[in-house]
Amino acid sequence: MTSSPPATPEANKAVTPETLREQYESGATVQELVAASGLSYGTVLNRLRSAGTVMRTSWQTRRMRQDPQARRRLAAQLRALYEQHGATLAELAAAASVTKRAARRLLIEAGGTPRTAQETLRIRAAKRAAERHRLAVSLRKRYQAGATVPELAADCGYSEATIYRLLHQAGTRMRPQQNHGRPLGVRRRP
Numbered sequence: 001m002t003s004s005p006p007a008t009p010e011a012n013k014a015v016t017p018e019t020l021r022e023q024y025e026s027g028a029t030v031q032e033l034v035a036a037s038g039l040s041y042g043t044v045l046n047r048l049r050s051a052g053t054v055m056r057t058s059w060q061t062r063r064m065r066q067d068p069q070a071r072r073r074l075a076a077q078l079r080a081l082y083e084q085h086g087a088t089l090a091e092l093a094a095a096a097s098v099t100k101r102a103a104r105r106l107l108i109e110a111g112g113t114p115r116t117a118q119e120t121l122r123i124r125a126a127k128r129a130a131e132r133h134r135l136a137v138s139l140r141k142r143y144q145a146g147a148t149v150p151e152l153a154a155d156c157g158y159s160e161a162t163i164y165r166l167l168h169q170a171g172t173r174m175r176p177q178q179n180h181g182r183p184l185g186v187r188r189r190p
Contacts, residue, residue: 015039017051024053027070028077029061035081035095058097075110078103082112086123089114136170139163143172 015037023033033044048055078096081087087095092103104114115123139152149167153160167174 015047017047020044020047021051021053024048027073029095029097031097032074032077032081032095035087035091036077036085061097071106072110075106078106079110079112082107086120086127088117088120132166133169136166139166140170140172143167 020033020037023036024030028036030041030044030048033039033048034041037044039047074096078092081095082089082092089100089103089107092107093100096103096106098106107114135156139156142152143149149160149163153163156163158166
């Protein structure tokens with residue numbers, strides 16, 4: 001099973017304990033919340049507990065799933081994961097605690113169309129390319145505002161070579177080589 005890329009810290013903060021609790025109480029499992037939010041399993045559990053959520057047993061979840069309305073909600077959630085986040089059938093199966101075959105059946109029940117592995121790879125590659133482009137543009141703005149390449153590398157957790165490559169891809173006009181640091185007249189922030 002391939003994992004989805006980690007969510008940004010801003011997206012993690014946007015997933016409040018209350019929204020997680022509402023989704024959980026409407027029938028979502030912890031695994032589904034993990035897959036939908038991009039948060040870790042432990043973080044989802046901690047946020048659910050901090051919201052005062054009464055946790056279910058797996059037996060209670062299975063019983064809830066036997067309800068046709070709960071099954072439709074689950075199928076709709078799986079379809080959203082599949083179409084909006086590019087999840088694979090294996091990831092859907094893990095999120096719903098069912099087999100891949102059952103996940104495929106639920107997807108079709110919700111009106112989704114299973115795709116080939118190549119289509120999934122193309123979707124994920126396009127998503128990664130778009131995220132990389134957004135990062136490159138963001139780095140260009142910060143560099144033009146006076147940030148140095150080593151500072152950008154430290155902030156992003158990438159090597160300086162990767163930062164240079166992203167800046168180049170964004171069409172950044174680089175400062176002269178002998179002036180690796182800040183442009184003239186720009187002071188270091190406190």
